Amino acid sequence: MVKKTGRPAYLQIADDLREQVRGGSLAPGAPLPSTAQLAEQYDASLSVVKMAVGILRNEGLLIGQQGKGVFVRDEESSESGQVTAVDLVSEVIELRTAVRDLSQRLARVESTLSERSDQ
Amino acid sequence: MVKKTGRPAYLQIADDLREQVRGGSLAPGAPLPSTAQLAEQYDASLSVVKMAVGILRNEGLLIGQQGKGVFVRDEESSESGQVTAVDLVSEVIELRTAVRDLSQRLARVESTLSERSDQ
DNA sequence: CAGGCCAACTAGGTTAACTATGTTGGTCGC
DNA sequence: GCGACCAACATAGTTAACCTAGTTGGCCTG
Incomplete structure (x- = not known):
């Protein structure tokens, strides 16, 4: 992953995850792969994955539970995106x-x- | 700075900067102190300041110009009417x-x- | 004086390492 | 079997280091 466009990797990953959530590929309440697994999937370092997840967590799209994992927010109010x-x-x-x-x-x-x- | 509440430092700094912008202490178009200066002001590391600025940049509240500095978003610079x-x-x-x-x-x-x- | 070069700043991106803390599952001793 | 303990894994936060790249101003050369 991480195409060679000028867009930084952590934003590319954040975009991709956001797209997966909006597209239903990641259902509400579903857990994301662990940080380490995502890092391997995207062929990126742990840090950029953590940054990407941090952004989406800040946006309220994802919810991280320490010790368990990161989950897609369950509420339905996030559907429109806009x-x-x-x-x-x-x-x-x-x-x-x-x-x-x-x-x-x-x-x-x-x-x-x-x-x-x-x- | 960085009170000993459970709230992480990078969020405290982001909150403080956001408050300054909203309160008018940092006028639109005005430059923020450099990352290094902010780090000294808040008695924090460069990393947490960069994270805080990154959040506000992501929110659209601040605009970073590489080589020059970080500025409070100007009303006219994003004239959408609203x-x-x-x-x-x-x-x-x-x-x-x-x-x-x-x-x-x-x-x-x-x-x-x-x-x-x-x- | 004019122009170019360069050093010193700036923000931004990436990585790695460390700590803290929470969860889970297995093992061991009773 | 049960409870205590512990190791492994998870997110989260922090720090430090290194690199890129844009801007600026001063200095030096021609």
């Missing part, structure tokens, strides 16, 4: 709510902890 | 990371609580 502004706005609203909720829970639990610790 | 795509994406990413961070802290603290309760 994210619309409406999707983003709604996600922002959802996330803001989630942040507020988590902050409140955290504050409550942490205060409980400090009370116990103070005694 | 101002907000990158802004929304950055905010979504910020919020997502915030949610993840809060969830981890919450889980850790709650497990501590339950341990104490069990005994």
Whole structure:
């Protein structure tokens, strides 16, 4: 693999994996080959594979579970590939709510902890 | 820099830079300090700074020009008419990371609580 | 002075090695 | 059989080193 186009290898691999996910070749929830296996498949070093996976992980397309493997994200919201502004706005609203909720829970639990610790 | 939260350094730096851009501390078109200078500022290695910049470059927030420097994306340089795509994406990413961070802290603290309760 | 050359910067890509941490499966002792 | 332990494998993060390539400015030569 890794054609001799100017495109860096880690982007080529990321593109290829993204294509496989979008094309259904890698089904949602399915595990990817291990980093070492991917490195051998693409005839690339471990580092570039890790970078490629890191990008897709950052994009939310893949989910890495330490000690187990890397899996295609299971949700169905990733189908279009093109994210619309409406999707983003709604996600922002959802996330803001989630942040507020988590902050409140955290504050409550942490205060409980400090009370116990103070005694 | 690089607080001792569980959050990896390259994400902390990426968050910080993203915040500076969104907050206007780094104006559009303005150059970032060089990789070496950033590494010194954050007391981090060159590698993590490069990773952080790479993420923001991938997000479209920063534009790297080989031999010159890294610049905050200029509104006019990607005139698609819609101002907000990158802004929304950055905010979504910020919020997502915030949610993840809060969830981890919450889980850790709650497990501590339950341990104490069990005994 | 003009032009070219070169050294010193810059970002970007690649690789290798090391650590940390989580999961899993097998083996060994009881 | 069961539990503890351990080795092998997994992702994840960090660091260091090396290479490419573009830019800039100064110096030196003609």
